[in-house]
Amino acid sequence: MTKLQVAIDLLTTEAALELAHKVAPYVDIIELGTPLIKSEGLKVVTAMKAAFPDKLIFADMKIADTGFLEAEIAFLAGADLVTVMGAVDNATIKGAVEAAKKHGKKVVVDTIGVKNRVERAQEVTAFGVAFVELHAGLDEQTLAGYSVQTLISEGTLAKVPFSVAGGVNIDTIKDVVAAGADVAVAGGAIYGAEDPAAAAKALKDAINSVTVA
Numbered sequence: 721m722t723k724l725q726v727a728i729d730l731l732t733t734e735a736a737l738e739l740a741h742k743v744a745p746y747v748d749i750i751e752l753g754t755p756l757i758k759s760e761g762l763k764v765v766t767a768m769k770a771a772f773p774d775k776l777i778f779a780d781m782k783i784a785d786t787g788f789l790e791a792e793i794a795f796l797a798g799a800d801l802v803t804v805m806g807a808v809d810n811a812t813i814k815g816a817v818e819a820a821k822k823h824g825k826k827v828v829v830d831t832i833g834v835k836n837r838v839e840r841a842q843e844v845t846a847f848g849v850a851f852v853e854l855h856a857g858l859d860e861q862t863l864a865g866y867s868v869q870t871l872i873s874e875g876t877l878a879k880v881p882f883s884v885a886g887g888v889n890i891d892t893i894k895d896v897v898a899a900g901a902d903v904a905v906a907g908g909a910i911y912g913a914e915d916p917a918a919a920a921k922a923l924k925d926a927i928n929s930v931t932v933a
């Protein structure tokens with residue numbers, strides 16, 4: 721079944737924990753967003769894992785170099801999954817995968833900025849990553865003509881384990897699930913909602929309505 725990942729793009733540990741407490745019953749993976757980690761440091765990862773030991777904690781490190789080192793410090797801080805950029809050298813991705821093997825954790829490749837996401841997804845999957853995040857970042861989402869449907873179609877074509885991130889919401893999450901995604905990522909659709917718990921529940925219910933039919 722497709723997992724639901726909440727992306728927490730808030731800026732303080734306190735706000736992140738408050739949100740996580742509201743939505744935890746409905747999500748499988750709790751992502752600490754890159755701005756949050758840059759603002760608070762890896763102590764936010766440690767605090768989140770301590771508060772939610774049974775959830776998968778996803779550190780959106782967006783690693784671009786020194787793959788082994790940066791992945792290892794995130795795993796030591798409590799992360800279960802870390803991201804490495806797909807556009808960087810293969811050695812960086814392989815280094816992060818080595819760190820993951822050492823610590824019994826996993827690596828996700830983020831495809832922001834990758835020109836041919838389908839081809840690159842297939843290449844990096846062979847390195848032993850957990851899944852590939854077909855992703856349009858927050859800046860790209862503001863461009864005219866942006867549609868998450870492009871990422872969803874690419875997931876179908878790639879035929880590798882994948883997640884979709886880039887403005888997934890209640891109108892599009894069923895398409896993400898129907899495309900066979902391992903994980904549907906929702907940030908703004910949850911933390912930007914008036915009632916984040918209700919928004920997360922609605923997304924989870926939508927996932928269940930597709931996969932449990």
Ligand SMILES: O=C(CO)[C@H](O)[C@H](O)COP(=O)(O)O
Nearest residue numbers: 727857886887888906907908
């Ligand atoms: O990693 C990110 C930006 O780089 C976001 O966390 C990701 O895009 C999910 O958030 P949203 O659903 O608001 O797009």
